[in-house]
Amino acid sequence: MSEVPPMTGDDTPTEAVPLEPVTPAPTPTEAAGPQMSIDVVSIFPEYLAGLQLSLIGKAVERGQLSLGVHDLRDFTFDRHNTVDDSPYGGGAGMVMKAEPWALALEHILGELGSTIEGESPNGVRTDDAVVGSKPTLIVPSPAGKVFDQRIAEDLADRDHLVFACGRYEGIDQRVIDWAAEHFELLPMSIGDYVLNGGEVASMVMIEAISRLIPGVIGNPESLAEESHEDGLLEYPIYTKPANWRGREVPEILLSGNHAAIARWRRDRRLERTAEVRPDLLERLDDLNKDDLVALERFESERSTVTE
Numbered sequence: 001m002s003e004v005p006p007m008t009g010d011d012t013p014t015e016a017v018p019l020e021p022v023t024p025a026p027t028p029t030e031a032a033g034p035q036m037s038i039d040v041v042s043i044f045p046e047y048l049a050g051l052q053l054s055l056i057g058k059a060v061e062r063g064q065l066s067l068g069v070h071d072l073r074d075f076t077f078d079r080h081n082t083v084d085d086s087p088y089g090g091g092a093g094m095v096m097k098a099e100p101w102a103l104a105l106e107h108i109l110g111e112l113g114s115t116i117e118g119e120s121p122n123g124v125r126t127d128d129a130v131v132g133s134k135p136t137l138i139v140p141s142p143a144g145k146v147f148d149q150r151i152a153e154d155l156a157d158r159d160h161l162v163f164a165c166g167r168y169e170g171i172d173q174r175v176i177d178w179a180a181e182h183f184e185l186l187p188m189s190i191g192d193y194v195l196n197g198g199e200v201a202s203m204v205m206i207e208a209i210s211r212l213i214p215g216v217i218g219n220p221e222s223l224a225e226e227s228h229e230d231g232l233l234e235y236p237i238y239t240k241p242a243n244w245r246g247r248e249v250p251e252i253l254l255s256g257n258h259a260a261i262a263r264w265r266r267d268r269r270l271e272r273t274a275e276v277r278p279d280l281l282e283r284l285d286d287l288n289k290d291d292l293v294a295l296e297r298f299e300s301e302r303s304t305v306t307e
Helices: 029-034 045-052 054-062 100-112 147-156 173-182 201-209 218-224 258-276 289-306
Strands: 038-041 063-070 116-121 125-131 138-146 161-163 182-191
Touching: 038 045, 038 100, 045 054, 054 063, 054 116, 054 173, 054 201, 063 100, 100 161, 100 173, 125 258, 138 173, 138 201, 147 182, 147 201, 147 258, 173 182, 182 201, 258 289
Parallel strands: 038 063, 038 161, 138 161, 138 182
Antiparallel strands: 116 125
């Protein structure tokens, strides 16, 4: 990953750090422009280097995805590049300052042609304020809505996503409120636990979202059969050899009977979901007669085992 340039002599914020590599020859996709632009703001831009790998990195190379990483410290103006301070009202930890975040987000808006007019230098909006098209700003937070596959599918249709990776005790609420005027603001959680910062959560969401962009995954059918795609967990999978250390692949998978294989896989998905995530079954309203029969059989077998 490219190193983040230091502050310039005139204290002008530096440009975003593009993720390498760049494709030498344009493809038809590149000529048409990326299908989605993603920007990430962090005090640890090197943390995002993993996004250069695998399918996402290849999508960037092909021009399907535009991915920029911005160092929040580039938007500070003191000798120590300070991004945090003590909380008003007391308490443990530090809070990320509002101004560096506002400058970073304004910089991203400016890069993509979304301008903020009618706002004075102190951040007070005037009557002639005009806001350009609003990108989606995702703020990883344990207080946010829980991210799931349905949300990933919805966000995969957006043109521009921005991820704000907080640290310490979080970001000054005033800049969050300010951002809601200029972005579609989505505080988002990846689960009921606490991380040290928003980078890992952002990478989880970026991968889940970007792989749904047409062409990023080579075989679209693989998306349709994955866990959570239709509300069920995925069935067990096997590959060669058929016998591994005395453990056999289920015979039906070797039968060549595609209808029977499809039913077996569906039953295994129902069984696994009922055992591990019964809450998912409660949300489904499209189970057919065969599904209901299979679930009754699983419940009967489970009851027999526990007696």
